[in-house]
Amino acid sequence: MNKTTAEEIAKAAAKEAVAEYIKEKQKEDKARIFRNTKLLMRNYNNIKSHVEKGIADAADMELNIKKSGLDPDELFIYSIKKSKFRSLIMLAHVDSCLAQLEREEELKGTLEKYLAYTYYYIDNMSFGSIGQVCGCYERTARRWVDELDRTMGVLLFGVDSLQIAD
Numbered sequence: 244m245n246k247t248t249a250e251e252i253a254k255a256a257a258k259e260a261v262a263e264y265i266k267e268k269q270k271e272d273k274a275r276i277f278r279n280t281k282l283l284m285r286n287y288n289n290i291k292s293h294v295e296k297g298i299a300d301a302a303d304m305e306l307n308i309k310k311s312g313l314d315p316d317e318l319f320i321y322s323i324k325k326s327k328f329r330s331l332i333m334l335a336h337v338d339s340c341l342a343q344l345e346r347e348e349e350l351k352g353t354l355e356k357y358l359a360y361t362y363y364y365i366d367n368m369s370f371g372s373i374g375q376v377c378g379c380y381e382r383t384a385r386r387w388v389d390e391l392d393r394t395m396g397v398l399l400f401g402v403d404s405l406q407i408a409d
Contacts, residue, residue: 280396284364287337294331340398344391355379356387360395363388 283290341361348357355377362368362376363384373384 276396276400277392280392280399283333283337283399284392284395287334287364288367290330290334290337294327294334336399340395343398344394347394348391356391359384359387360391 344360345354345357348354359373359377359379362373363370368376370381370384370388373379374381377384379387
């Protein structure tokens with residue numbers, strides 16, 4: 244084997260290895276976005292409760308700060324540490340995405356998919372119960388939720404999820 248052939252083989256192998264790495268990274272990113280979407284939606288009610296309680300806590304803390312003489316900036320720092328502000332922003336983002344998802348499904352004439360999605364994540368209904376309410380099989384309800392998880396992933400994470408789409 245001559246030097247030129249060995250270099251060509253090495254370059255081809257390197258290109259193939261890089262292409263395989265990129266493909267594997269995209270697959271991992273896609274799985275991460277799907278997993279994060281499901282995790283976020285599973286915890287929607289907890290986040291909402293955290294935000295609602297957090298707003299009341301912040302008001303109570305403000306009164307306590309005035310009495311104690313602490314700097315108001317400390318209230319802000321404490322709130323950030325507790326992540327209530329971030330939770331509020333994320334909750335508003337999720338609510339906006341849910342509204343957009345509802346509009347999209349309504350335009351498609353498949354509002355039952357959106358209802359199944361909200362029944363599962365927001366109302367904590369089982370797939371069997373969703374099937375009964377929506378007049379479909381449990382497997383169909385599960386498939387609808389999985390399908391809309393992917394759509395929510397795009398709405399929630401934007402271009403990051405589009406770059407790794409199938």
